[in-house]
Amino acid sequence: xxxxxxxxxxxxxxxxxxxxxxxxxxxxxxxxxxxxxxxxxxxxxxxxxxxxxxxxxxxxxxxxxxxxxxxxxxxxxxxxxxxxxxxxxxxxxxxxxxxxxxxxxxxxxxxxxxxxxxxxxxxxxxxxxxxxxxxxxxxxxxxxxxxxxxxxxxxxxxxxxxxxxxxxxxxxxxxxxxxxxxxxxxxxxxxxxxxxxxxxxxxxxxxxxxxxxxxxxxxxxxxxxxxxxxxxxxxxxxxxxxxxxxxxxxxxxxxxxxxxxxxxxxxxxxxxxxxx
Ligand SMILES: C[S@@+](CC[C@H](N)C(=O)[O-])C[C@H]1O[C@@H](n2cnc3c(N)ncnc32)[C@H](O)[C@@H]1O
Numbered sequence: 001x002x003x004x005x006x007x008x009x010x011x012x013x014x015x016x017x018x019x020x021x022x023x024x025x026x027x028x029x030x031x032x033x034x035x036x037x038x039x040x041x042x043x044x045x046x047x048x049x050x051x052x053x054x055x056x057x058x059x060x061x062x063x064x065x066x067x068x069x070x071x072x073x074x075x076x077x078x079x080x081x082x083x084x085x086x087x088x089x090x091x092x093x094x095x096x097x098x099x100x101x102x103x104x105x106x107x108x109x110x111x112x113x114x115x116x117x118x119x120x121x122x123x124x125x126x127x128x129x130x131x132x133x134x135x136x137x138x139x140x141x142x143x144x145x146x147x148x149x150x151x152x153x154x155x156x157x158x159x160x161x162x163x164x165x166x167x168x169x170x171x172x173x174x175x176x177x178x179x180x181x182x183x184x185x186x187x188x189x190x191x192x193x194x195x196x197x198x199x200x201x202x203x204x205x206x207x208x209x210x211x212x213x214x215x216x217x218x219x220x221x222x223x224x225x226x227x228x229x230x231x232x233x234x235x236x237x238x239x240x241x242x243x244x245x246x247x248x249x250x251x252x253x254x255x256x257x258x259x260x261x262x263x264x265x266x267x268x269x270x271x272x273x274x275x276x
């Protein structure tokens with residue numbers, strides 16, 4: 001397979017943006033992803049761009065677009081990233097939700113996107129450390145991501161030092177087994193959470209996930225254009241139960257024009273409560 005032309009790369013870039021929301025500047029896309037995409041095309045046995053492209057557009061080989069997603073996603077994450085959110089979860093959000101939900105109803109928490117799972121496990125560890133809520137309620141913790149490779153890693157639950165950079169020693173020794181320079185999350189924790197490969201723009205699959213009390217969506221919307229951000233936020237709104245909360249990262253905000261949520265400032269964080 002010969003070198004891809006700039007227009008061909010642009011076609012792939014545009015297709016990825018359309019289907020995933022991930023928006024990457026043309027030049028940057030060429031510099032960072034050209035080699036990997038050319039390698040993918042030849043490894044998949046294509047001798048020309050057109051057939052490869054058509055197989056994706058007409059969905060003849062669904063695994064191709066998945067492989068492209070896995071190439072372009074940025075999966076940076078670590079345990080207890082933006083730590084204040086986890087404290088707010090157990091000090092404010094969950095006690096409030098616990099007091100209004102019928103007895104016996106499970107509290108559902110979604111991490112969209114979860115990358116390699118650190119965010120989901122951080123939520124669970126926070127609940128275990130707080131210890132009171134988890135005795136009173138059942139919790140369902142689900143992480144989703146468009147990248148199928150990170151979902152596999154999340155299910156494995158094995159982490160490097162870099163993922164642990166914000167994790168106190170006592171938490172490391174309580175919930176991880178240290179082998180060499182890797183940290184294996186306790187099997188009991190692994191068995192208490194779920195992970196699924198889902199694109200947040202796939203409305204059908206998103207709806208099938210059900211309704212949630214809290215949605216964490218941190219450090220994904222920054223990669224989307226404004227119109228896609230609005231679409232995803234509106235979809236999160238419809239997936240939240242009444243009085244549910246949406247938590248974005250510190251660098252993300254809900255545009256003022258969207259009046260679906262009440263903005264609440266706690267410490268250095270802004271969290272969003274669903275307007276009923
Ligand atoms: C930087 S990570 C953030 C992970 C974690 N929430 C955190 O804040 O540490 C961004 C993740 O968003 C995922 N992502 C990007 N577009 C997505 C989409 N359309 N649907 C689901 N996940 C997506 C990427 O695969 C990547 O793993």
